[in-house]
Amino acid sequence: MTKILLADPDPRTQTDLRALLTQRGFELDAAADVPAALEPLALGDVDLVLCDLALPGGGGMRLLEEVRALGGETAVVLLSAFGSVQDAVQAMQHGAADFLGKPFAPDQVLCAVDRALEKSALQKENHALRAALDDRLRLDNVVGSDPRMQAIFKTVKAVADTRSTVLVTGESGTGKTLLARALHAHSSRRKGPFVEVNCGALPESLLESELFGHVKGAFTGAVRDKAGKFEAAAGGTIFLDEIGTSSPAFQVKLLRVVQDRIVERVGDTRTIPVDVRIVLATNKDLEQAVRAGEFREDLYYRIHVITIEMPPLRERQSDIPALAGHFLRRFAAEHGRPPLQLTPAAMALLAAAPWPGNVRQLENVIERAVVLSRSPVLDAADLPALLPGRLPAAAVAAAAPTGPVGPLRDALASAEKQIITAALAHCGGNREQAARTLAVNRSTLFHKLRKYGIR
Numbered sequence: 107m108t109k110i111l112l113a114d115p116d117p118r119t120q121t122d123l124r125a126l127l128t129q130r131g132f133e134l135d136a137a138a139d140v141p142a143a144l145e146p147l148a149l150g151d152v153d154l155v156l157c158d159l160a161l162p163g164g165g166g167m168r169l170l171e172e173v174r175a176l177g178g179e180t181a182v183v184l185l186s187a188f189g190s191v192q193d194a195v196q197a198m199q200h201g202a203a204d205f206l207g208k209p210f211a212p213d214q215v216l217c218a219v220d221r222a223l224e225k226s227a228l229q230k231e232n233h234a235l236r237a238a239l240d241d242r243l244r245l246d247n248v249v250g251s252d253p254r255m256q257a258i259f260k261t262v263k264a265v266a267d268t269r270s271t272v273l274v275t276g277e278s279g280t281g282k283t284l285l286a287r288a289l290h291a292h293s294s295r296r297k298g299p300f301v302e303v304n305c306g307a308l309p310e311s312l313l314e315s316e317l318f319g320h321v322k323g324a325f326t327g328a329v330r331d332k333a334g335k336f337e338a339a340a341g342g343t344i345f346l347d348e349i350g351t352s353s354p355a356f357q358v359k360l361l362r363v364v365q366d367r368i369v370e371r372v373g374d375t376r377t378i379p380v381d382v383r384i385v386l387a388t389n390k391d392l393e394q395a396v397r398a399g400e401f402r403e404d405l406y407y408r409i410h411v412i413t414i415e416m417p418p419l420r421e422r423q424s425d426i427p428a429l430a431g432h433f434l435r436r437f438a439a440e441h442g443r444p445p446l447q448l449t450p451a452a453m454a455l456l457a458a459a460p461w462p463g464n465v466r467q468l469e470n471v472i473e474r475a476v477v478l479s480r481s482p483v484l485d486a487a488d489l490p491a492l493l494p495g496r497l498p499a500a501a502v503a504a505a506a507p508t509g510p511v512g513p514l515r516d517a518l519a520s521a522e523k524q525i526i527t528a529a530l531a532h533c534g535g536n537r538e539q540a541a542r543t544l545a546v547n548r549s550t551l552f553h554k555l556r557k558y559g560i561r
């Protein structure tokens with residue numbers, strides 16, 4: 107049902123409009139001042155606000171600004187008993203859908219309401235179309251419009267239906283596991299199992315029996331025959347994660363499956379053919395591991411047929427807004443919150459962060475902000491992990507005079523110069539960041555840089 111919020115302090119207007127609009131099948135909510143109006147708005151289910159220009163608690167224009175800041179498609183129609191043409195122009199410029207002078211005829215109100223709702227419905231549709239377009243730039247849940255990600259999606263689509271072995275490399279948190287899943291989901295094997303084994307997490311002996319299975323009596327505790335993960339993945343995909351740390355003996359066995367698609371259960375000499383697609387992942391530089399003699403060269407060439415390299419997040423900054431939006435939507439839904447928005451300041455902070463933990467770190471930062479923030483708009487302060495770090499205490503301590511102290515003014519100036527120099531070094535020469543770290547504004551910092559001749 108379409109919900110209208112009536113934000114007007116006048117009981118008479120409230121009564122009249124309530125009667126008129128409920129009769130037309132609208133659901134009504136009422137508020138007599140700005141704070142009371144913000145409550146239902148924060149829940150995100152108001153379609154239209156009818157708002158008096160002289161609304162107590164800040165005025166109708168203030169409420170209009172708040173509605174716009176929420177970023178949804180809620181339409182606002184301003185009402186005024188004393189409104190001038192100037193007021194009306196100003197309201198429209200700030201995004202009001204309409205402006206009505208009081209007193210108004212019922213028809214006038216209904217007409218304005220219909221028009222405003224129609225306009226916001228069009229805008230919503232527009233957004234939905236844009237979102238659908240965005241979806242075409244992604245692969246299932248893998249977000250990425252950066253050219254390197256788009257090239258990866260192309261590769262995935264091209265090789266999905268083959269049985270070629272695929273190696274996914276990249277730093278931790280870049281999306282290797284997610285991509286392996288997407289590859290399976292896009293292949294003709296999607297109805298088959300997707301079996302994931304973290305080769306780095308299991309001790310060698312266990313890993314072998316886990317992957318290849320064992321027969322009864324093969325080792326203490328092997329009380330019955332057991333099929334391994336390769337057999338379990340028959341008809342589907344097996345994903346071997348953290349392949350870079352495996353032992354030479356294990357690598358020989360792996361070479362055998364990759365090459366011939368056959369396994370031998372531990373303690374058995376029979377060979378079992380397995381129909382699996384093998385996807386492997388590592389965050390190690392395998393080429394270097396080969397040179398260092400830690401990884402078999404023959405295995406490396408076998409698995410290096412199709413290699414997908416996930417770029418670190420810092421090298422695809424253009425994806426950050428879309429990823430942030432994706433996680434905002436997901437966590438808002440998971441935690442039962444209304445749709446959330448990021449302020450431009452928060453977005454700038456996300457765009458500038460170095461992201462050593464890649465997409466996983468971004469995901470964590472957003473989830474924390476969603477869980478802890480009480481407002482539907484997340485600001486820079488909701489991303490404390492990304493705010494410029496405090497200066498290391500040592501840098502400040504070093505600035506304290508050690509020898510005989512001269513006039514206080516000179517001592518302070520010398521300490522100030524050292525602290526500013528340390529802050530600049532700490533922020534890699536970035537003046538804006540240094541100003542934030544020191545909690546002074548940019549012009550103050552610039553003035554001091556000139557004063558002390560720091561460059």
Ligand SMILES: Nc1ncnc2c1ncn2[C@@H]1O[C@H](COP(=O)(O)OP(=O)(O)OP(=O)(O)O)[C@@H](O)[C@H]1O
Binds near residue numbers: 248277278279389432
């Ligand atoms: N392009 C992306 N779009 C959406 N979500 C992503 C993307 N890349 C990564 N993620 C999410 O980020 C988190 C980390 O990704 P994933 O586990 O795939 O990384 P990984 O490279 O396998 O890390 P590790 O090396 O630690 O195993 C996951 O929750 C994943 O869903």
Ligand SMILES: [Mg+2]
Binds near residue numbers: 347
């Ligand atoms: Mg992983």
